[in-house]
Amino acid sequence: MTVSDPSLALQKAIRTRLIASSELMALVQTNHILDANGRPEIMPAVYIGEGQTIFRRWDATTHATLHVWFQEPGLVQCKEAVSAIVAAVRIDAQADGVLPIDGFTVHDMQATQTRYMRDPHGSFSHGVVTIAAIVKARAP
Structure with missing residues (x-):
């Protein structure tokens, strides 16, 4: 299978980095960091949500949105x-090396x-984190 959009691979890598953060x-909890929709039934939770990829000739910038509840x-x-x-998500290839x-x-x-954001009823807090990653396709 040819992978042409890096957003799913990035989503997996983000989750791995998050659960490695003490x-x-x-x-x-580890099992509360997942790909899901809506306000969570379990609290606290981190939902790895929306994504977007902007392609260029030699690389791409992939965006991911995380929802924290x-x-x-x-x-x-x-x-x-x-x-x-x-x-946890910060990567600088010059300082840290690249992440395959x-x-x-x-x-x-x-x-x-x-x-x-505050819940209008005062029961929940909601944070949104937007992440951008510059990625290059690897030869198979």
Whole structure:
């Protein structure tokens, strides 16, 4: 099978990096980090959600959106989890080397935006993390 869109491979790599983060694992259970839709039934949770790939001739930039959910009256735990996510996903090929993923090589990955929202009823906090990765296809 030829892999032409790196978004699924990147999603798997992001999950692997998140569950390797002791800071994040202190806040969210491993089996609560998944690809799912809607507000989670289980809390806290990190949903690896939407994706987008922008192709260029020699490489591509793949974006992933993570949704972070906590049942809390404020945003403290949500912001702590988002900070752990930002640290866990960072890859700089010049400093750290590249990251091989299924069919591709990640040369740069970082969080490009974080947002925090309050539940109108005051029961939940919701964080959104946007991640961008520059990837190149690897020869089979």
